[in-house]
Structure formats: structure tokens, C-alpha cells
Amino acid sequence: MTNVLNTTTRVARKMAVCVSLAFALTSVALASDDRHTFNLALESGDRDSVQGRSMQLWSDLIEENSDGRMKLNIFYQGELGGQQEMFDQLVRGNIQMMITWPQTSYDERLAVNYIPYLTLGWDDALEAYAKDGWLKTLLESVYADLGLKYFGPYPEGFGGIATKDKYATSHQGAEGIKVRSAPVFPLPQTVQAMGFQAVPIDWNEVYTSIQTGVVDGDSSNVIYWDYEYFRDQLDYYVHSKHNFSGYALLMNGDTWEELDAEDQRIIADAAQVVIEKQFNDARAEDEKWIAAAQEAGMRYIEPSPEEMAAWVERVRAEVWPLVAEKLDPDLMNAIRANASVPQ
Known part of the structure; x- marks a missing residue:
């Protein structure tokens, strides 16, 4: 009798594990079927500007890597208002994504972006703003406190x-x-x-x-x-x-947290491609x-x-x-x- 009970228990446990795995896989499948449309705003630059082309690349990568489940509506300079107005809408979540010079009206610590003569040459600047650079690391926590997901800087050059x-x-x-x-x-x-x-x-x-x-x-x-x-x-x-003129690639934090891990990965990886391309191109672009x-x-x-x-x-x-x-x-x-x- 004891052996029968033990056997029954083992079978039940195996079935429970199988059901749990099936549920988890089903959840992943359902998550991967989620469809999203985001508004991406530029405070400056038309569709043919360097920024405009970069944001189109971000959009194309997201749409391609999500098999069309995620799409971006891109709004160029002035189409959704001024700098402060659009940043307000980003914080509120009405605009979900943005490339911007962040406004210090919400958190004066964002002044770190604009400290004059912080870096005095291209090598210093690119090192500071790189993926694991000291300045990027400092800024990530500031943006998080503001309710924003910070993907990284979009460097242009020295003003x-x-x-x-x-x-x-x-x-x-x-x-x-x-x-x-x-x-x-x-x-x-x-x-x-x-x-x-x-x-x-x-x-x-x-x-x-x-x-x-x-x-x-x-x-x-x-x-x-x-x-x-x-x-x-x-x-x-x-x-x-x-x-050192550098914009920030940002997303509303609540919108980001609502996404499943796979969709977060797709958006973040696409952002990194854009950022790394701009790091490689920025100096030559400025000289051009x-x-x-x-x-x-x-x-x-x-x-x-x-x-x-x-x-x-x-x-x-x-x-x-x-x-x-x-x-x-x-x-x-x-x-x-x-x-x-x-x-």
C-alpha cells in the first residue's frame, strides 16, 4: 500500500511539473504575441536629419525583431510641441519614447548632462558616455528615480x-x-x-x-x-x-515595466545598435x-x-x-x- 501511495505521489508530482511547464511555455507564447504601438518623439531634427534617420533605424529594428508586433509612430521636431511640453508628456506616459535633451525642471540632478567643460576632448567624452562609462552609470539612477528608462546617450560632438x-x-x-x-x-x-x-x-x-x-x-x-x-x-x-552635446534615448518607465522580458530585450538591443552606431559616426559626422x-x-x-x-x-x-x-x-x-x- 505504501509503495502504491509513493508511486501515485511521484506521478502526481511529475504531472504537476508538466502542467507548470506547459503553463509557463503558454505564458511565454502569449507574451510573445502582445502587440504594441508606441509614440516616439524628437524635439529637434526632421526625418532626413541624422537624428531622424537614427530613430527610423530604432523603429525598423524593433518592428523587424518583433515580427511586426511592435510598431513606432515617429513624430519629428515641433509636431508634438516644445521641449518642455514633450518631456512632460514622456514622464506622464502620453509619449512613450523620446530622444531629447532632458529637462532639469523635474530633477536638477539632470544638470549633470550639461556641466560645462566636463570633458575636454573626444577621447575623454566617448569614454565617459560609453556603455559602461562613469557618466552613463551616474545618470542611470537619476533617470530611474524620475520614472524613466535610460538606454544611453546619443552623442553629437562639442558645441x-x-x-x-x-x-x-x-x-x-x-x-x-x-x-x-x-x-x-x-x-x-x-x-x-x-x-x-x-x-x-x-x-x-x-x-x-x-x-x-x-x-x-x-x-x-x-x-x-x-x-x-x-x-x-x-x-x-x-x-x-x-x-559635449549629447541627447538621451528614453522610455516612460511604467510603459517599460509593463512589457514582458522578451519585448524589453528587443527594444533595448535595438537602442544599443543605434547608440553604438552613433558613437562610431559622431566624430566623422561633426567634421563633415x-x-x-x-x-x-x-x-x-x-x-x-x-x-x-x-x-x-x-x-x-x-x-x-x-x-x-x-x-x-x-x-x-x-x-x-x-x-x-x-x-
């Missing part, structure tokens, strides 16, 4: 100051020149510390602002944007390199547009080593303490420990 009629390569020479700044801390403060008069303006209003004389130019963008969108208005591009701008008649100016050193010293002395007020000491200490050392 500069583009102007019409006049230009400056020093604090003294910049006096009286008004330049547009993205309304994100501490970019306006950085431009002010360089000697310019900073005027915070949303991207969609930059052309008209230059055209009507509200500002004399644009700041903190790589030359592509100033050449491609404002070339008929601007005469000079001073490569001050005060910021520097050459194109010069050929079109825009004067490209690199400050002398002495002028650069003076700007680095002044800007770090004035702006970094402002940033430190927004960050916890451990985070700021990590930044100071890893930042590029002036030569």
Missing part, C-alpha cells in the same frame, strides 16, 4: 557659439553679444560665464529670433544644427567646446558638417589654446559651484574625480 555680423573668442570680446541658449540649467549660466548675454529660447523659435534680432546667434549646438537650419542667418561658428559649413561660406573659428584655457578656468570657477548646489556631495565628488584635467 559652440554661432553668430551673425560679429563673434568672440574671449570673455571680454563676448560682451554685448546676445545668443540663444536652450532653457536648461546650467546652459544659460555657462554662456553668461563665457561673457555672452544668454537668452533662453525653445528650439522652434530660434530662426525667427535670429532673423528679427532678438538674439545675435545660437549656442551650445554642434555646427550641424546652425549650418543646416540657420545658414542664411549666421556668419561665424566659434568652436568653444564648452559642452564643419567642412560643409566652411564651403558654404560660414567662417569656422577655433579659439587659441590660451583663449580656451581662460574660458575653461572662468566657466568652471563660476558654474560648477552652482551645479554643486543642486547635487548631493557624493555625486559632485564623483564628477570632480572623473572630469577631464586641463592640459
Whole structure:
């Protein structure tokens, strides 16, 4: 009798295991059949821009690797509103995915993205923002606290100051020149510390602002944007390199958590392909547009080593303490420990 009971028990256990496995496999199958449509927004760049093509690649990879179950509706610059408005909608989940310069209005720790003269050359910048780089690691926890999934940075290059009629390569020479700044801390403060008069303006209003004389130019963008969108208005591009221009690939955290593991993998892997491609292409892309701008008649100016050193010293002395007020000491200490050392 005991042997019969033991045999029955073993059979029951085996059946339970089989049922459990069947249920698990069925659950996976059902999960893999989920269909999703996401809204992906760009704050700047049309469909033919470098960003536009990159986001189309992200979309194509996601759709292909999910066998068409996941699709992205891509909205280009200005189609869904201004920078702050779209970032608001991303946090709320009305926009599910975005490539953006994150807005510090939600969490001032995001100012880490914009600390001036944090990296002083391509090698330092690419190392800091790489997949396992010290800066990317710091930013991941900040985005998570904000309810966002951070896939990584989308690097463009070092920003500069583009102007019409006049230009400056020093604090003294910049006096009286008004330049547009993205309304994100501490970019306006950085431009002010360089000697310019900073005027915070949303991207969609930059052309008209230059055209009507509200500002004399644009700041903190790589030359592509100033050449491609404002070339008929601007005469000079001073490569001050005060910021490393890099966007962030983000997804609403709740939307991300609702996905099964396989769909998360598909989206994240596709994002990594886009990011790695941009890391490989960014420097050559920036140099290509520097050459194109010069050929079109825009004067490209690199400050002398002495002028650069003076700007680095002044800007770090004035702006970094402002940033430190927004960050916890451990985070700021990590930044100071890893930042590029002036030569």
C-alpha cells in the first residue's frame, strides 16, 4: 500500500511539473504575441536629419525583431510641441519614447548632462558616455528615480557659439553679444560665464529670433544644427567646446515595466545598435558638417589654446559651484574625480 501511495505521489508530482511547464511555455507564447504601438518623439531634427534617420533605424529594428508586433509612430521636431511640453508628456506616459535633451525642471540632478567643460576632448567624452562609462552609470539612477528608462546617450560632438555680423573668442570680446541658449540649467549660466548675454529660447523659435534680432546667434549646438537650419542667418561658428552635446534615448518607465522580458530585450538591443552606431559616426559626422559649413561660406573659428584655457578656468570657477548646489556631495565628488584635467 505504501509503495502504491509513493508511486501515485511521484506521478502526481511529475504531472504537476508538466502542467507548470506547459503553463509557463503558454505564458511565454502569449507574451510573445502582445502587440504594441508606441509614440516616439524628437524635439529637434526632421526625418532626413541624422537624428531622424537614427530613430527610423530604432523603429525598423524593433518592428523587424518583433515580427511586426511592435510598431513606432515617429513624430519629428515641433509636431508634438516644445521641449518642455514633450518631456512632460514622456514622464506622464502620453509619449512613450523620446530622444531629447532632458529637462532639469523635474530633477536638477539632470544638470549633470550639461556641466560645462566636463570633458575636454573626444577621447575623454566617448569614454565617459560609453556603455559602461562613469557618466552613463551616474545618470542611470537619476533617470530611474524620475520614472524613466535610460538606454544611453546619443552623442553629437562639442558645441559652440554661432553668430551673425560679429563673434568672440574671449570673455571680454563676448560682451554685448546676445545668443540663444536652450532653457536648461546650467546652459544659460555657462554662456553668461563665457561673457555672452544668454537668452533662453525653445528650439522652434530660434530662426525667427535670429532673423528679427532678438538674439545675435545660437549656442551650445554642434555646427550641424546652425549650418543646416540657420545658414542664411549666421556668419561665424566659434568652436568653444564648452559642452559635449549629447541627447538621451528614453522610455516612460511604467510603459517599460509593463512589457514582458522578451519585448524589453528587443527594444533595448535595438537602442544599443543605434547608440553604438552613433558613437562610431559622431566624430566623422561633426567634421563633415564643419567642412560643409566652411564651403558654404560660414567662417569656422577655433579659439587659441590660451583663449580656451581662460574660458575653461572662468566657466568652471563660476558654474560648477552652482551645479554643486543642486547635487548631493557624493555625486559632485564623483564628477570632480572623473572630469577631464586641463592640459
